[in-house]
Amino acid sequence: MLSKGVLYAGFIFGFLLPISTKYSNVAIIVFYFLSCTLIISSRKSRPLFKDKNVYLSTVLLVLPIVISIFFLGLEDSVLKMLGRRITLIISPVVVFMLPKVIVTELRKKASFGLILGSFFTSAYLIFAVLKRFFIEKGAWVIDEDLFDYYHTNANFMSGIDIHPSYYGMYVLVALFSLLLQKPIRNQFIKSGIGIVFLLSLIFLNSRILLFLLFFFILWVILKEVILKLKSNKHRLFAGVIGAFVFLGLILILKNTYIYHKFSKELVWDLSNEVGTKYNSKNQGDSRLARWKTAIDAIKQKPFFGYGAGNETETLKQKYLERGMESSASLQYNSHNQFITTLVEGGIFAFLLFIGFFISNLCLAWNKFDILFFFFLISVMTICLVESYLNRNAGISFFSFFSSIFLLSNGDSRG
Numbered sequence: 466m467l468s469k470g471v472l473y474a475g476f477i478f479g480f481l482l483p484i485s486t487k488y489s490n491v492a493i494i495v496f497y498f499l500s501c502t503l504i505i506s507s508r509k510s511r512p513l514f515k516d517k518n519v520y521l522s523t524v525l526l527v528l529p530i531v532i533s534i535f536f537l538g539l540e541d542s543v544l545k546m547l548g549r550r551i552t553l554i555i556s557p558v559v560v561f562m563l564p565k566v567i568v569t570e571l572r573k574k575a576s577f578g579l580i581l582g583s584f585f586t587s588a589y590l591i592f593a594v595l596k597r598f599f600i601e602k603g604a605w606v607i608d609e610d611l612f613d614y615y616h617t618n619a620n621f622m623s624g625i626d627i628h629p630s631y632y633g634m635y636v637l638v639a640l641f642s643l644l645l646q647k648p649i650r651n652q653f654i655k656s657g658i659g660i661v662f663l664l665s666l667i668f669l670n671s672r673i674l675l676f677l678l679f680f681f682i683l684w685v686i687l688k689e690v691i692l693k694l695k696s697n698k699h700r701l702f703a704g705v706i707g708a709f710v711f712l713g714l715i716l717i718l719k720n721t722y723i724y725h726k727f728s729k730e731l732v733w734d735l736s737n738e739v740g741t742k743y744n745s746k747n748q749g750d751s752r753l754a755r756w757k758t759a760i761d762a763i764k765q766k767p768f769f770g771y772g773a774g775n776e777t778e779t780l781k782q783k784y785l786e787r788g789m790e791s792s793a794s795l796q797y798n799s800h801n802q803f804i805t806t807l808v809e810g811g812i813f814a815f816l817l818f819i820g821f822f823i824s825n826l827c828l829a830w831n832k833f834d835i836l837f838f839f840f841l842i843s844v845m846t847i848c849l850v851e852s853y854l855n856r857n858a859g860i861s862f863f864s865f866f867s868s869i870f871l872l873s874n875g876d877s878r879g
Contacts, residue, residue: 735751
């Protein structure tokens with residue numbers, strides 16, 4: 466009975482992630498409680514440190530905070546960041562003490578929960594934006610205005626209190642799980658859910674997420690072409706048609722705000738712009754300008770950084786020195802987890818961060834666990850443009866799923 470409770474709690478956590486961060490936090494606490502109860506009452510739990518994979522878990526990412534405590538003492542900012550990242554410790558410890566057969570099943574349940582939660586939320590958001598668009602147009606018509614500034618990205622997410630990049634990661638991993646773990650056998654239902662995920666990612670209009678989507682679709686098409694040349698001509702034909710549809714979609718979006726973000730805004734973001742406009746409505750400081758500011762700060766304390774949780778205050782002072790009032794007033798971090806890690810923990814923390822991903826990628830590759838591999842690649846990639854592990858929405862998601870992927874017997878070659 467307890468083992469079923471653990472599995473259902475994992476399912477509910479996955480389901481609630483794309484719906485509400487607050488409620489998913491409650492679900493993961495319930496998961497921890499039921500798991501600990503099962504571990505204590507069961508003789509089947511495993512000794513924690515006998516599995517060498519525990520040393521590759523997200524526990525590694527908490528070591529820089531311990532170092533910050535050693536050098537800076539128990540500062541409020543350090544303790545606050547430790548509290549925020551505590552699931553990086555709890556998730557792997559709890560998962561690694563569960564019987565492996567339960568963890569393998571937990572992977573399926575939690576992934577399926579994420580698929581369903583992402584589907585229902587995406588369907589709601591698509592329905593809401595279409596309803597708003599038709600009311601604005603006064604007719605049942607669809608044109609390029611559907612993908613303008615007012616209907617994509619944060620405006621698409623109105624009604625759901627989750628940052629678009631974090632929500633997009635949930636949808637992307639749900640799509641990976643749908644196609645690689647194959648929890649749904651009915652091809653009609655599977656295709657319908659996949660289309661909803663695809664539309665949701667387009668409306669989210671995140672350059673990095675669309676790049677990852679393109680990379681994944683390209684891999685799927687190449688796999689189909691290579692594997693099916695010798696066998697099923699119909700599936701190969703469907704793959705080729707899918708490729709043409711995808712290319713056609715790119716051409717359709719060429720005159721929309723989505724294309725603008727991939728062209729003019731991307732050039733602006735990768736230029737050293739301070740207090741300039743990046744579209745007709747907004748102005749600010751480019752990512753490159755913030756990265757340069759952060760790198761200058763790193764040069765002053767390269768080895769152990771400024772301490773966990775001190776990035777925002779450190780960069781705010783540097784922004785003001787450079788006349789970057791917009792970034793200072795909005796209290797922007799560097800929007801790059803690799804740079805954030807260097808600012809907070811210096812070179813030592815950075816090497817741990819890189820080492821964590823490299824070791825896990827090698828493990829996923831050796832296990833032929835393609836889902837785990839794409840999961841890691843996606844998180845690493847989004848960390849290039851977001852300080853992804855600074856928010857609870859990213860921390861709990863990453864710590865939980867990386868732990869179950871790391872331990873489970875996943876072989877998702879597709």
